[in-house]
Amino acid sequence: MHDPSCLRPRRVLFHGNAREYFGIWIVNLLLSIVTLGIYSAWAKVRTNKYFYQNTEIADRRFDYHATGMQILIGRIIIVAGFIIFQLLALVPLALLVVIIGFLFLFPWLVTRSLRFNARVTTWANVRFNFDGKPGRAFLVYLLYPVLSALTLYLAYPFADRARRRFVVGHHLIGRSRLSFDSGIGPFYMAMLAFVGVVLVTLALTFAGTIPTLMQLFSDGSFRVNRGFDGMESFVWILVRAYIGAAVAFVLGGMVYAAMMRNIIYCGTKIEGGHALHSDMPVGGYVWVGLSNAVVVIMTLGLMLPWAKVRMARFLAAHTQVMIAGDLDAFIGDILPEGGAFGDAYTDMEAIDLGLPA
Template structure:
């Protein structure tokens, strides 16, 4: 497990002993209309090039958001190479095709393909983190990620196996669909897997040569999943009850069954994507970021669950009503809202701290991210 080393003696001498903690707010200077123009151009060029331009579109998007993210009067920046993103896109498509069609050729080919996916996935996820963070800078100083390959496998193999196992069992035994339910008990450990993923992401962050500290008990994630499960159960039961009453009033069994099916589908979709999803994002983000720190720098996330769920619901409705045209405005609103509830507490002056870290990191840190990993995300 990664541990945080003590700051060097020279850093302690340079930091003012009487420096009082300062709370800094992150802000976003972009707006929906400006991003809409970028989004439209990106969409048009992506369609015109049959998806090839999507890599350059993503780099433009990340640069726009990073360059408009302000902390203490300075903005972030993104330096990623679109070619690395394109390679990641092509590889992710190949992996997706292989997953869906491997068993169509033969059982042996399918098993070999699944084994290859399990072996490649953790390594690629680590590369994606190194690419994203290593190509992000603040005040000219690159961020970074130093999680090892071994830690990546310990983190990502269990959830990857849990996700792939039902489909593999079904492909091997098409006449016995009940076998696909055998791995379901593994999902009881999903909160622990989620907690390990967040630890891997946060405990290995780098700011110059400074390592992050992350201390969260994995069992705390169970509460969030229990609340989410109870929310889904209560919503679905309520939908069945209301639909059953309506069906009974109409006097038609067929109508009652149809109404119940539609109600359950609609409610489950709404709860999972617009209530459970945002709720987990809020609770996990608040917990993880509020327990992440660098020497002299601490984070505090205060996202309110109800307001965030309301924002996501509004964005979803407006996106549907505008046939997708509201999407860039929704992305900006969510990004700005999350930034507004993330605060940075600094002992003394962040400019001096960043300058000191840059001096210690040296020239090697300036180009350390070049060529690191690829980007698999969309």
């Protein structure tokens, strides 16, 4: 074991630039549309290659080795499964079977997804691996969150920590295992921050609508609303409530994500005495996210490559690897990746696997 005081910090470097990525992005987009979406599998690979190969730790780069065909086949399987699922759900008795089947299928898909993504990723010609089992995934992705809901989410940080431990702790780089641990305090702080931001934002957005609401209900009925076939002003109020809630949850979610990222990186160790570190300012992350969104909208999406590169650079600049000695000792084997359907599934359902970006 190395003495922790001897750890040398190395910043993660991101070398990509917006101009270069713009070309890759626009060609990807055009080909994806022209091929009615089929090319998007290859587009995903090319994008990942660009971002991985431009990310450097200690003079060595990452790489992404999945092929477009793997991704495409995975997507076709998942779409077919999804359609079958929808059709079965229409038959009342089959629905029960489908739901129970899904309880078994979901953890399996999640672990397959994590494993596929780990095995197609290399750093310095050493592959990552993931060896988590579906049984444990069932606990941390389904059972614990449900149980924490029974405590009105007061115990949610424990469920979240268990999930992060599972995800990080079953990753290997070569044969060296990663591990994650942290006290529960920071998890509660992050949740408190989330709840606080959501409540304050909701209070601010709804303060404006209260007079209207009072006026509307003052004589016991909606007076403003009288459109033929419309329900418009009723809809209008729903829309405002919805927008207010969306803003609150986006802001809260960003604050939570930023704090979580710091917690996870700072609590992650790599076999061999190395450690990860993240000192990302929460305000800075929110600023980059919000200003990116504004710029992308103002340019009808054309600045999206710039926004993605800017975010990648920001994240890299606040991430370090604390190196004990040197990083020469990682060794590993090449393992079969298995199908990409798990990846396609988590992609499509936008499931947060708990992997920090």
